[in-house]
Amino acid sequence: MKSFFTLAAFAVGTHALASRAASCCFHLTASGGSSGSVGQLSDGQNRIGDNSLSPAEFCISSDGSITDGSGRGCILTPPTTQFQCDVGATPTSGFSISSTGMLQFQGSSTFFSCQTGQNGGSNIHTTLSSALSDCQTIELTADSCIPSTSTSPAQNSCPTTLTSGNFEFPHLITPIDSSSPNTAHSTQFNGKVTSTVSSIFNFDIPQADSGKTCSLVFLFPQKADLQTSSFTFSGDGKIDFAKLSQPASSSTTFNNAPSVSADLGTITVSPGNSFVVSTFSCPAGQTVAFEMKNAGSTNLEFFEDFNPAPI
Structure with missing residues (x-):
């Protein structure tokens, strides 16, 4: 695979x-x-x-x-x-x-x-x-020019593959847990959001993207559309997204996690939708980190996957 x-x-x-x-x-x-x-x-x-x-x-x-x-x-x-x-x-x-x-x-x-x-x-x-x-x-x-949050079905708004177009996938995913604040969980293949666990994602942005516009998007297809991935999901779907002041590492814990440099707002996610979280000038040549954390009663765990439908 x-x-x-x-x-x-x-x-x-x-x-x-x-x-x-x-x-x-x-x-x-x-x-x-x-x-x-x-x-x-x-x-x-x-x-x-x-x-x-x-x-x-x-x-x-x-x-x-x-x-x-x-x-x-x-x-x-x-x-x-x-x-x-x-x-x-x-x-x-x-x-x-x-x-x-x-x-x-x-x-x-x-x-x-x-x-x-x-x-x-x-x-x-x-x-x-x-x-x-x-x-x-x-x-x-x-009062205008605000990136919209898509509520279209994933099969219409999400690409079935990410092999075309310019995109970056995370080179590090690490969970941090407030119930175990000094434990480092290293890098994982799954993203997770619960009442105590949030996930940090590092992206390496190529220097060639200088002068371009980047969008942070979250693709959340229906489970029936997945070929090799899966997810569990319950609760109200409220997730807060934030840009962090510096990248995470495999030794990042809840207590030493980078601070938030910009809160990107709360989005209510649900399967079958894609979401534009934020749009901005590409930070070319940099590693940037974003955090997903619970903003309500959300419990979400998903296998980060490139195959159709990407999640």
């Missing part, structure tokens, strides 16, 4: 993010330490809290770069990483919108708002520095 022990596939393409020409445009609303719609000064500085400004429009392209409604490239100005849009600027890539609508930069949905002293407005930054003061942690939510 020729099997790649695969969980969620990394699909490489531009299917989940439309280009500016396709009018994949959105507005942003801040929440957290500062709240309100994101407006824009005439010079392209993006502001929160200045009620004299109208909501600004942004458009995201397949490489994760953003332009504003005037066509200006949105950048992170050095050294303070201020998010603003300038005439003639080449937009910074690496942005994405998660399945829950959160704007992310390099997989993180954490931004910072820092007071300007002008009309109650705050600038937006991706990192803190000594040059900034009076800053609050925020998140930014888009």
Whole structure:
């Protein structure tokens, strides 16, 4: 049996993010330490809290770069990483919108708002520095361009084989168990989610994927469609997906597992469906890790398999 022990596939393409020409445009609303719609000064500085400004429009392209409604490239100005849009600027890539609508930069949905002293407005930054003061942690939510979660039957929406197209399968799957927090379970062929067990998946992304758009997808076919795999499933199907701050290893345990760098939201899974978890600029040349954990009463264990129908 020729099997790649695969969980969620990394699909490489531009299917989940439309280009500016396709009018994949959105507005942003801040929440957290500062709240309100994101407006824009005439010079392209993006502001929160200045009620004299109208909501600004942004458009995201397949490489994760953003332009504003005037066509200006949105950048992170050095050294303070201020998010603003300038005439003639080449937009910074690496942005994405998660399945829950959160704007992310390099997989993180954490931004910072820092007071300007002008009309109650705050600038937006991706990192803190000594040059900034009076800053609050925020998140930014888009009102459009959100990757959809498919609810079509697997035989219509899931490929029957992964031999065509660009995809990556996990090179490490390891469970971590809160009931046995110091036990390392090494790498496994099965993914598992229970009330105490979650699973971490490492993906190695080729350097050749630089400049492309990646999607994290979970394929969950009907058991009758499986040739060489199987699964057990019960409960409400709620699973939380998260990107981790660094890859796992064969010695990873519950207590030493990498921290979450970006929560990708909770999806209710059920057999016969495929799910786009998140779409983002491909982290070319890197190993990235994602975690699946119970967000309700889910009990799921599946044999990671490449053969039809892939799971």
